[in-house]
Amino acid sequence: MDFLIFQNPILIVQASLDGLLLGVLFALVAYGMALQWGVMNIINVAQGELVILGGYIAYFLYTAGVHPAFGILVSPIIMYFVGVGMYRTVIFRVVNRDLFISILATFGISILAQQLMNTIFGSDVVIAQSNFGTSFLFDYMVTLPNAKIFSAVVSIFFALIIVLYMKYSKLGRAIRATAQNARAARILGVDTDRVYAATFGINAAICGVAGALIAITFTLHPYVGLPYTVRSFMIVIVAGLGNLPGVAISGIGLGIFEEFSDYLFGTEFRIACVFLLLVIILVYRRFKLSRKREYLK
Amino acid sequence: MKIFSKILVILSSIAFVLSLISPVTAKVVGDKIVLGAAVSLSGKYSTNGEHTKNGYNMAVQRINDMGGVKVNGKSYKFEIIYYDDESDSSRAAQLAERLIKQDGVEFMLGPYSSGLTKAIAPVTEENQIPMVEANGASRSLFTKGYKYLFAVLSAANQYLEVAIDLAVEKNGGNPINLAMAFEQDAFSQDVRIGVIEAAERTGSKITIDDKLPKELNDMAATLAKVKATKPDVLVVSGHSKGALTAIRQIAEMKVDVPMLAMTHCDASKLAKQHGKNSEYALCAAQWHKTLTYEDSFFGDGMQFDKEFTEIYGYAPPYQAAESAAALLVFKDAFERANSFERSKVRDALAKTDMQTFYGNIKFSDAGQNVAKPMVLFQVRCDGDNCENKVVAPTKWASTKLVHPIPKWSDR
Structure with missing residues (x-):
């Protein structure tokens, strides 16, 4: 390619904006994962399937003649109850158990969800048309699909709402208290079981919003949930638990890094580059921690 | 009772073994x-x-x-x-x-x-x-x-060879510039081999050769490269997901390319799901009713x-x-x-x-059907009603190929 991106500097702008818009959406899904991981100490392998299910709800509206953008209102409501239902049937049994058990349980849920979606919605790849049009920058040289801009704006909006809710609402305070110390919260009268159910429900609702946005920006298929799980897992690992600005920065950063690695190393190495970055970050962190320990000695 | 269950176990084991050997x-x-x-x-x-x-x-x-x-x-x-x-x-x-x-x-x-x-x-x-x-x-x-x-x-390598030949023919027999985006799976990579062979045969130049990871559902970077290099043909193969993603993002990013050749238009119900946005896409198929x-x-x-x-x-x-x-x-x-x-x-x-x-x-000695050519159809719309119309081989063409594809600004 002879580094096409340097021959056409306008591609740098295009790649940065594409990465930014992509990253914001991934950051939203990752935020949901960080929330329930931090509070419940559960790695939800079925995160991607929740996203896809949310997308199918928006798609269902679309086939019924409603604009799929309304999915961002309907999907989280339905998904909240799906999340609470999942907690009440399966997750509550694994909350205080070994992390491995929760991974296994959510992996089971993920397989079940895939097969159920396949049976209910069929195995065709589907999309919902938003017809939002396109925005142009720099004399038509940079194109930005309005659907992606819409997704990014909605993602930021929902993330802000959740942050404010966590900070100022009674349930938000209870969730934060449970995350800090579940036992102490219980002693002080917090119904942690209810908090866990609500947390899982809120995570599912976030996935619902993200899914509705994916229906209008990308494609839906019962078996494409895994990339969303992996991506959000990576973002959370990089950002650290309970670090919301970190999740946002790491999501956007990874999105932009991914776009640039596409131009520099080729599309086939795009995802490999992201994983390589993850390894480097983890090794660097470990290195930093070990230095700290030595200092403390 | 114990003896009875033992006999039952022995009998069912014998029945099982017999079922395997005979x-x-x-x-x-x-x-x-x-x-x-x-x-x-x-x-x-x-x-x-x-x-x-x-x-x-x-x-x-x-x-x-x-x-x-x-x-x-x-x-x-x-x-x-x-x-x-x-x-x-x-x-x-x-x-x-x-x-x-x-x-x-x-x-x-x-x-x-x-x-x-x-x-x-x-x-x-x-x-x-x-x-x-x-x-x-x-x-x-x-x-x-x-x-x-x-x-x-x-065979898969035959899918889009015809499209490359057609593009060269439309270019007055001169070599063309080719942009390719293929998913990294056995089928799509076979289609890619066929396209590369056709490019070599016609002396055409491959300007973009992107291999899309299976889990990728965003082709924005590939399409931005296409916009920058302005090839004569863009070839995409990545099952239904690839076809739907490509059309969605080509329409959103207003990528103008004289020929867009793809696979899986039929399986992804491209014309139905994308309507007018999919118009003029050229698709390889094993069969068409006409x-x-x-x-x-x-x-x-x-x-x-x-x-x-x-x-x-x-x-x-x-x-x-x-x-x-x-x-x-x-x-x-x-x-x-x-x-x-x-x-x-x-x-x-x-x-x-x-x-x-x-x-x-x-069948050839390898068991491959060698007597049937692939067909190419082009998505054509009449108002909002879009259909697949055969354009090659010419013997069965029900309509003429539209080439080059009209620019998005004129559509």
Whole structure:
């Protein structure tokens, strides 16, 4: 390619904006994962399937003649109850158990969800048309699909709402208290079981919003949930638990890094580059921690 | 009570062992020829698995209604034992073993997809079971020296060769600049090999050669590169997800390219899902209803389309048509072999040279159908109603190719 991106500097702008818009959406899904991981100490392998299910709800509206953008209102409501239902049937049994058990349980849920979606919605790849049009920058040289801009704006909006809710609402305070110390919260009268159910429900609702946005920006298929799980897992690992600005920065950063690695190393190495970055970050962190320990000695 | 359960365990073990060592000979039972097929009725290929099964069933029904298969002066009816391979290749291989070893099946029909056919082929080959398959197009199926595998469809590398030749022809016979984006899976990479060969043959230059990871559903970077390099043709192959993503993002990013050649337009219902945005996309297909091939069972493509739609309630995609053709090939081979001996049926299959509603069928030594060209259709819209119209080969073209594709600003 002879580094096409340097021959056409306008591609740098295009790649940065594409990465930014992509990253914001991934950051939203990752935020949901960080929330329930931090509070419940559960790695939800079925995160991607929740996203896809949310997308199918928006798609269902679309086939019924409603604009799929309304999915961002309907999907989280339905998904909240799906999340609470999942907690009440399966997750509550694994909350205080070994992390491995929760991974296994959510992996089971993920397989079940895939097969159920396949049976209910069929195995065709589907999309919902938003017809939002396109925005142009720099004399038509940079194109930005309005659907992606819409997704990014909605993602930021929902993330802000959740942050404010966590900070100022009674349930938000209870969730934060449970995350800090579940036992102490219980002693002080917090119904942690209810908090866990609500947390899982809120995570599912976030996935619902993200899914509705994916229906209008990308494609839906019962078996494409895994990339969303992996991506959000990576973002959370990089950002650290309970670090919301970190999740946002790491999501956007990874999105932009991914776009640039596409131009520099080729599309086939795009995802490999992201994983390589993850390894480097983890090794660097470990290195930093070990230095700290030595200092403390 | 304990003795009773012990006896029961011993008896059931003996029955189990016997069932393993003495397979039932089920190749021909009474007046029935039993064929075996593992198709995907659940899992990610279930939609196409259903098309495959419906194609098989429709042909079985038709052949049986029209007098069946005549061997040694006696008329036999087809019957198929189906198993659900759950879209999983290891399961497909297990089921092929089961069909052969336990059900005693001696003639097989293929599953859906190249991957699953690749999993089953070694099993049928080892047991010397003739298999006529209709949904495995990967080139690697025909390079392993299989003797019992026969494919009625064109190989994957043939999918988009015609499109490149067409683009060169439209460029006054001069070489073209080519941008390619292929998913990293066996089928798409085979299609890529065919395109690269066509590019080398015509002296064309490949300016972009992106290999899309399977989990990727964003082609924005590839399309931005296409915008920057302005190639003559953009080739995309990445199953239904690739086709739908490409059209969505090409329309959103207003990527102008004189020719857009793709695969899986039919399977992804591109014209229906994307409407006018998919207009002028050029798509490779194994079959189209307007082709004028004929046979005495289904008449021509239009008639097959009509009757299939009446029975199953939807228009037949090419996966259903090629599956139906597989049964016609088996019937012809049995009658020519005039025997149910596997080696004779295998030799008769190898000598197949016939026309079906789906196209001409003649196998190379590798079992690949070499008598049927691929067809190219272009999505064309009349108002909001978009349809696939055949544009190549010219013999069957129902409309003229629109080239170059009008710019987005003029559409």
